[in-house]
Amino acid sequence: MPATPSAAGRPRSRWVALAAIVLCMLTLGFDTTILNVALPTMATELGADTGRLQWIADSYLVVFAALMLPAGLLGDRFGRRRTLVTGLLVFLAGSLLGSLADDSATVVAARALMGAGAALVMPLAIAVLPVLFGPEERTRAVGALSAATGLGLPLGPLLGGFLLDHFWWGSVFLINVPFIGLAVTACLLLLPESTDPAAPTVSALTTALSVTGLGALVFGVIEGPRRGWSSAPVLAAFAAAFVLLALLVVRERRRERPMLDLALLGRPAFLWNTVAAALVMFTMTGLTFVLPSYLQTVQGHDAFGTGLRMIPMPLGMLVASRATTPLAARTGPRPVIAGGLAVMAVAALLGSRTTVDDGYGWTALWLSLVGVGFGGAVIPAMDGALGSLPRERAGVGSGLLMTLRQVASAIGLAALSSVIAGVYGARLDTSGLPSAAAGEAADSVGAAHAVAGALHDAALTRSADAAYVHGMDTALLVSAVAALAAAALVAAFLPSSRPARKERAGRTVVDETIDA
CATH class of the missing domain: 1.20.1250.20 (MFS general substrate transporter like domains)
Structure with missing residues (x-):
């Protein structure tokens, strides 16, 4: 991984450049948790049931996971700074789309776009560390990224809660705009460009198999309780996931330089x-x-x-x-x-x-x-x-x-x-309710509270609370x-790896240890 000589030669510039990366990680850190406090509000205002709320949260994670490998390799090939800035701009576009959404389907699309941006940002924000720091300094640099991510986790719920109490739910997306703007500016001004021409090539087929395979798997898990685990769409989703992910494994095992090196799992x-x-x-x-x-x-x-x-x-x-x-x-x-x-x-x-x-x-x-x-x-x-x-x-x-x-x-x-x-x-008691009201109450605990408020039905509120807590206890x-x-x-x-610690001290492997 070649380093830019000018960056490597100026100690102060390295730490100033690290500030740009820290800002990227802080943004991803608080965005990980900021949406969680908005989900109950979105369930009520968008009429989103539990399944749709799951997709709002999971669309980000599925795309993030599926695109992380090709995203990192794109950065190695075409420039880490360039790809990192592109990821921030994609994340910005998703945030703007989410802030303007007026239905849950658009929010799911916005979150998926944000996941694509995050997939470009996360591995490349870490990959530039060996370009800027030697083994002695890299521990401090990784510690700074850890602190940024750790700060972002509690900041997300607090910031999201404040915004929801004073503005509309879309503000939890819009707040990303100034942070992304600062991160893009800092990266362009402070980060050196770097590449790794020896990195494996990006395979469109491998990427397609991972995205579709993971998407089918998550679809089956999310839709199983609502549609029935033996329903045709759910069984088809699991079958498709098995076939697609099996093809992914077979393809990558046969490639001389795979994107997904599963042989490493033999260690x-x-x-x-x-x-x-x-x-x-x-x-x-x-x-x-x-x-x-x-x-x-x-x-x-x-x-x-x-x-x-x-x-x-x-x-x-x-x-x-x-x-x-x-x-x-x-x-x-x-x-x-x-x-x-x-x-x-x-x-x-x-x-x-x-x-x-x-x-x-x-x-x-x-x-x-x-x-x-x-x-x-x-x-x-x-x-x-x-x-x-x-x-x-x-x-x-x-x-x-x-x-x-x-x-x-x-x-x-x-x-x-x-x-x-x-x-x-299974545990919600909707006996005595009109069928439309019963169906709406079954969507989520937030929807049940809304129905109970409209009907002045305290028993429904108690039943919904007890049913949700029992479900939460089961999940726990x-x-x-x-x-x-x-x-x-x-x-x-x-x-046990204790004897190997001394050997590791001299390595130049990227210490990509923290993404908490």
């Missing part, structure tokens, strides 16, 4: 660290989707209050992230990762005991533990996966790792929210099982 350290990171994201993304409706609709807090009450989770992440690195250096990553996953499992199990009448103190407790477990598991898992890669395959390997993380996020969101939708629909129980299984797998199969 036990890379495989089990990747499994840990993916299952952490599976759990985390689903939790951040289900919580706002509980806090805002069931508990009755406004949007800003909802954002404020989600802060214990990112604060727990930040606390754990500071303790994780020295702890892993002393004990090795295996007990730290397994311990973090176990803490997440305990937190989700505690959360599954939530009732409609519980106060916020109980929620804050288990939310804090979720954050601590996440921070304790994901950082050493990412570091261990990337540290196990040979230098010449670091780019492709990091792309595979990030892709699998995003795939797990998309499936986790779809699966856990589908669990809630199924339980909610599934999360606990997944986290506990991941902890057991890591404890049993993850190789």
Whole structure:
């Protein structure tokens, strides 16, 4: 990865250029969580049921995951700064479209466009680090990106809540415009251009297979509770996903220089660290989707209050992230990762005991533990996966790792929210309601509250709240099982990498460790 000599020769310019990358990561960080507090409002104002809300959140993740590999390779081939700026502009276009939308289908399209932009931004924002910094300084640079992402997570709900309390729901998209404008300007002025002509070529067929295969899989998971798991569209979606993803695997295994180098999964350290990171994201993304409706609709807090009450989770992440690195250096990553996953499992199990009448103190407790477990598991898992890669395959390997993380996020969101939708629909009592009102109330807990308010039906409100909380508890129980299984797998199969630490210190592999 050739560096621009002028950039490498001016120490101050390197850190000023890092500010441009930090701004990019801050924008993606708060946009990850800002939409969550808007979902209950969008459900009411756009008439979006749970399935459509899932697509609003998941369209971003599916496109993000599917395009990350080709996006990173495009940057290697045609210039990382150029591609990074292009990604920011695509993200800006999606944000503008979302702010002007007046129906849920347009919001889904806007989120998909934003996912395409984020796929261009994320890997390239990290890939420019070795262009700017040597091994000694890169740890500080990665720490700065970690801090930006960590700051963005709690900033998102607070900023989103403030905007929703004072403006229309589209403002959560429009707020991206000034941040993107600043990031584009900073990148153009401060970042050097760099390329890697030796990177694998981008395959249109591989990209098409990954996008369509993942899209079909997520469609089946989201639509299963609503249409029925044995319905023709759902079965066809799963069959198509199996065929398309199988073709993707076969094609990439036969290519001499694949975009998706699945042979790397034959390395036990890379495989089990990747499994840990993916299952952490599976759990985390689903939790951040289900919580706002509980806090805002069931508990009755406004949007800003909802954002404020989600802060214990990112604060727990930040606390754990500071303790994780020295702890892993002393004990090795295996007990730290397994311990973090176990803490997440305990937190989700505690959360599954939530009732409609519980106060916020109980929620804050288990939310804090979720954050601590996440921070304790994901950082050493990412570091261990990337540290196990040979230098010449670091780019492709990091792309595979990030892709699998995003795939797990998309499936986790779809699966856990589908669990809630199924339980909610099964337990909601709509007896005595007109058929139209009953159908509307079954769409989401927010819709049920709107129907109950129009009909002055307090019993429907109580039933909807109880049904949603029971669905949330079930989803949290599934999360606990997944986290506990991941902890057991890591404890049993993850190789100890403590002896390899000294060797890794001299490497020039990109430390793409943080995307929390």
